[in-house]
Amino acid sequence: MSVPPNSSTRPVVSGRALCVDLDGTLLNSDILYESVLALLARNPLYVFLLPLWLLRGKAALKRELASRVSLPAETLPYNPQVLELLRTTTQRPRVLCTASDALLVQPIAEHLGLFEQVIASDGKRNLSGRNKADVLVETFGQGNFDYAGNGSVDLHVWDKAGGAWVVNNGSALAKAAAQRTTVHAHWPAPSRGGAWLKALRLHQWLKNLLVFVPLLTAHRFLDLESVVQSTIALVAFGLCASGVYVLNDLLDLTPDRQHPRKRKRPFAAGRLPLLQGLLVAPALTIAGLLLSLACSVEFTFVLLAYYVMTLAYSLRLKRIVMIDVVLLAALYTVRIIGGAVAIGVELSFWLLAFSIFIFLSLALLKRYTELHAMLSSGKTKASGRAYSVEDLSMLQSMGAAAGYIAVMVMALYINSPESVELYRNPKLLWLVCPVLLYWVSRVWIVAHRGEMHDDPIVFAATDRVSQIVVVLCGLFALSAI
Template structure:
């Protein structure tokens, strides 16, 4: 029972909520105890609310999941957990998120971060209920959800966000979302049945072009961020553009996984398993840290 409850709330997907720590990382306050605490609290608040959404999604999609070759193993679809228990777990995760937000230092922080999380929750409830049926709209909502994570992290730490950082977050997650949809298109082409209702509005030609466009614009946006006057002045370094090499390598690797290996169905699992990607991310982070915290 315990393992099925964990499968339902998907704690491995909490990795996505690391995005709330982006403002602290790029803001140069990675060693500030108060910002660390605020970011960690926001991380868990977002994780609990995301788990509440996962419960709702599996409740809504239970019949469709039972017909899916992989999703039929999910706890509700397989009958391991009842729908009634799933509703209760959904409510519990919501309450845990509310309680966690209240741990933030000030009333203003609680209100601002809480409002962002509420917007995320409502948007994703609408997404699960109806909006995910519309092609392009679905991936845009997913990408905007990550922007909301970054905004929550900024509000929690009182760190002003660069417009380039916000755009980059949206574009990168849009790229990953299109790559994930490519996996659905491949499955539809093999089985003749679309995994999602909106999969019929995608095909390989469109997906491949969308992946190429979003990857290219993401790289350009990152370079513009590293050379922007506000960033150079904040970190007192004009060498941040060097980290663009790792961003390019990361994007190319993910395109390789998507197009050549054909295993882009779950970006989170890929990040946890692919050593090349992990090394690239680690080298990028270490280089960035050295440039903004060591070389001044």
């Protein structure tokens, strides 16, 4: 049989049941992985129980998960084409038939209000493949139902079905389905290349430019070996950071879907399979750690510490008031420490102190911006965070104060013996201070007006005024050498 064009559908037999799969078909996600990630986000120690539940079978595993988590049906990423198919099909029974557990499926069906019947796994029988085909034949009779599915396991169902919709898969599966039944339509998965670039957050690698700070402050930017080592350190940090970003997005699916911007992230929006994310995250981390060995074992330990801190932040600490912002500031500072270790220079006390306070200011700015956006949208508490809108004024005060303290540290450094050793005209560094005072004040005013990007680093990288500030500070520093 030939496969019809992607955008067309063939007439279907009136009265024949329309059975629709959930995972990967009606839903651009997978309930099993969604529930696993939701459970681990709540308590990572459940990872030790998952294999024990699986030993009792997939159906038992799904029931154990379903009894412990709930997934907000209103925010899940549905396939608009399948939804339209269901909405325009009103003259015959519509059945949600899935291998996911009934405890999680029923609320989805009730939310959509498009189904006359739900058939799902019950904790004893995993309703997938041949099991699903047998149940549908027993319920409707062979050939007396159409089925919309997305995977090779659905070929067992199409063997018994009167018609098929092939969703989120390639032409090979559509042709295999066409050899078994009439294919009404084939809706392939969209290209995922751009989604992966967005998921890896390559623009966030800008933060890893901090590894070059020790290279610049030690005046070793003309030393080729040091430049190469710093570049390796940047890529190693980038790989580990991308691995953490993927993992963080997987663990934050529910709160991300409730956020006006983060809901567009690839995993939250259902543009990338969760299983692929679970495989890519550790692969990127391992690649980063292996690359770090090209610098030194000491640098590898710094990178490993960064990863552990980031993992702790993602799993638990980002939900604890003030611990989250202190840790965010520390993660920025660790990049600078890593840059110093990579080129074998001792990190200055002054640079360390300046880094801690300026990054604490940026971390508080990030939380302030998130809360301000929540307030503007009529909410009183940020999802997945421990802050409420009542904390706005306090966060603003602490953030601005931390920024000004960083400038004060810079001013004290100018008159220190260390600056005299590195700069011929250290007094020219005083020109940096008013520029930094202006920038700190400006970003907090912009945030107060609700015009700040929810990632201050992205704002600083794209804001023309911030770019001019960086250039001016660089010129003043060079003139002092």
